[in-house]
Amino acid sequence: MGIKPNSENTPSTGGDIKLKSGREGLMGWLNPTRYGWERVSYWLQRLTGVGLLIYFIGHIYETSSLVNGINAWNSMLELTQTTGGHIFLLLVIGASTFHTVNGLRLIFTESGIGIGRPGRPDYPYDATSLNYKQKSGIWVAMLLAAIAMLYGGMVMFGDVS
Amino acid sequence: MTETLSYDILIVGSGLAGLRAAITAASKNKNLKIAVLSKVQVMRSHSVSAEGGTAAVLYENEGDNIESHIYDTIKGSDFLADQDVAERLVNWIPSEIIQLDRWGMPWSRRDNGRIDQRKFGGYSFPRATYAQDKVGFYEMQTLYDTCLKYDNIFFFNEWFCTSILHEGNTFQGFTCIEMKNGNFVKVVAPSGIICTGGAGRIYSFSTYAYSSTPDGLDMAYRAGMALKDMEFVQFHPTGILPSGILITEGARGEGGYLINSEGERFMKNYAGEKLELAPRDVVSRSMITEIQAGRGFKHVTGADCLKLDLTHLGAERIKEKLAGIREIGIKFSGIDVIDEPIEVRPVCHYMMGGIHSNVDGATEFDGLWVAGEASCNSTHGANRLGANSTSECLVWGSITGELAANRALSKKNNIPSTDDHQFLIEEKRIYDGIFRGRGDSNPYEIRKNLTDTMDEKSYVYRNENDLIEGLKRIRSLKSLSWKHVDDQAKEYNTNFINVMEIDSMMRVAEIVLMGAINRRESRGAHARIDYPNRDDNNFLKHTLAYHNSDGEPRMEWHPVVFTRYAPVERKY
């Protein structure tokens, strides 16, 4: 034992005490419990961001077959222009729409725009920042994503040759 | 296992008084190492609950003056205050208000940018400086944040002090339990300040935090210091049911009424001039009289009560100035004070008594000071005025901080002797006597019994029979075998802490009752039905209680200091 003053000036005699970290880790990111729409949007933004990045890298790889001539391109098209490929593309369309619209909302709010002003909170407390503008932004993003997927589906599945 | 930690100043208790003392001492000299020990996390101290205001004279140009604040305090105390101490308080506190402003305190303001003040009970001028209705909370936050500026203040979060180490009458240190890991440790220093706050949890119906138990008082008492004026317990008129949470006096200061079941503003019959803003003892007694006359309400729990009406203040005023109590009302009583009067009842709120100290906050031990509610330097005498307590904490916090720092500086190189004798005795007392004790009654039931007895037998009105009955009950509880701790774990053992707290409650409750029995008069908060008048011939003096190794406290008297005001009849 021995005193261990740390930078926080909260000394402890330490000893054999064991603590267990309570961090939720990755589970905390999606955390299934009820934290409201903003949490859902946080999670979707992240998911779609990573999804888009993967698609983006894939897309670059896909288009690179161009350099190897028409045969290589066509065989690549054969791989991707399948029903499965189209469904994947549909998800990408949805993801990019959501990510874009919600991303624009985030750019505004994270610059302090449209989020409200501090003021005297009256009980029962409703957080100003979790206002209807934010919520409708999230819903609009989801709605547009759905519409985009619908439209994309019509284009892709409507007249595939 | 005797770990010894050595600091320059030890401050036990991190309420307003403790933190204020720490800052003064720390700013005095960077080389002083200051330890702030608290059984809760530092910023969780009971002071955060203080709501209404801090009294100070700020507006002499508008008619207030120092003289009047002094006189109000002394008159409020029913002339039992030491007058030199009251003068010290009143002269000092304005600078503390300004100091807090410089440190970032969010005082409520007037439109011209100056600090605002509101009316409070017993004052002849609106001088309760306020910050909405969370004064204590904001003050705590301001002091805590300011403490973080100093690298020489060390916070001992959740360290429970059990006893004072001393050599003769010289302070040496404390024995403590670090709750997180259960280690029993000795902490020594040339100077110490006790700021362990009030002990209102010896009552069941109480505004106090659960942590406000008398272990600090008991620690001093066991070490041989006197507890002074313990029979004076203040009952605040407006505690809500069923929890006892406080509705601040500020609610009446802003214009709230008390009404009885006939819808009458009954205070006009008791204090024609000041009405609801008479001092607390007066209002509480009037309320109990109303209830006894059958003009009370019945709360759904069965308790008698009256109502506090704020509806006429209007939503805007309430939301702006009494936001906290509106929240409390809705949450804990189910009543929005904007729409409906709220049920209230007098509730244990403040202990005028405490560890005997002089005008500098010095105790009977060299090197040990006491500040805040734990102290009884006799500012408040027999009845404290609302808003004078946070003032007291701030003023004596800085006074004692300064004095403790001076002593620590002069003894900088004298490492206190580390004789283990007392440490071992204390270890035996708490580990053999309590931790490994072999009681069979449930200590929590004993505690309930004790606090209910206090509620019943030494409430607003007292009489000889009740008090003696109460004392008997406490003594019989004390003699039961209840000292045992079911939880034998070392780390974070709240069961152990609780039992130690109950142990101290026993002794202090006994002192309150004995003091009340001995004081055969009515003065301030101590109202005896059998002796309804103040008796200046026999009882214009302080009660002292000393520890006696054979159990019962030894009671003594102590003179009151007068400087300029002779006692007169107290009318409002």
Next chain:
Amino acid sequence: MPLLKLRESQIMKIHYLTGICAVFFVAIHILFRLIMPFGQSLEFHNVVANYHNMYYVILLELILVFISIHGFNGLRIILIELKQNQWWESTITILVLAAMIGVVAYGTRTIIIGSQL
């Protein structure tokens, strides 16, 4: 590396700006897919024809750079939030930068060769 010494707020400004620009670029990029039936737009000669349009090539390059910066920075954010120690953080920064440069280089190669086909 001075690039690594950017303040976090500067990095985020870049992140937001690249995001906003991406909205427009990608919109044009997708509109190009829609001027003719979707399947047709993907035929080799149509695609290569696009690559001969100077403006379109510049647009593609910009998309490539901007989205790489934005996307890989996003990835960096996620990864440094996962684990905190000096080694992990510098490794992530370097890897992400390398991947970003790699993707941009690889994509640029396609664009250059494509425009010469």
Next chain:
Amino acid sequence: MSEETNKIKLKVYRTNYNKEESPHYDEFEVSVKRWTTVLDALLDAKSYSDSSLGIRYSCRMASCGSCGMKINGKPRLACYTKISELNDQTIVCDPLPSFPRIRDLVTDFTEFFSHHKKIEPYIHNEKVPIEVVNKDDLVEFKQTPEDVDKYLQFSYCIKCGLCYSACPTVATDTKFPGPQALSQTYRYMADNRDSGESTRLDIIDDRHGIWRCHFAGSCSNVCPKGVDPALGIQLLKGHLIGITKNDKKIATLRSKEE
């Protein structure tokens, strides 16, 4: 309004790592009334069923910040949560997520407090002496009620840590100051007595600083005191990017005549 008594089941997370006890839930039956809070129920269980229950509490009126725990899946204050408003016959109490666990419901706040300390949460002002030395010279800062309203909301914070435990970034990032500390940065920035803005912005504009907040909003969702930390944080970001300007004028001391 009658005084109905109702029996509920209280499921409490129990563990003591030092005794190699594996985590489990203990169940208690507690009778509750309309106003019984979760804290009341827990203390009831502690007093009459199992006194070894580890729990931290003090003020029982939601002003000290001790009793934060996860109640029915969400971080809440035990003393501020009435059982009747949970609408559930089973109440599940877990320790606050993201804090190291000491025992049962008790968690370690050292790291949380140190984040608060790191943002230098005290008034910086070079122009005005912060310590009142000369007692004859008692003048306060000029600060109008409107000036107070700009930061007052953020000083409602009771340091209960609920926001910290709800934040997804905190769930993995140990260096992230968390919503509490960040909103206190805003509190001091908005206070016109303070001129430490650039110092503090420097501290939080760090790799693990303010930008690790992605406006998940959970902090404001759980805050029992209406602090709305998410608001403060986003406004700070606005300042850092340079979109919003701080129009604060540093307050001066009142002159003696005023």
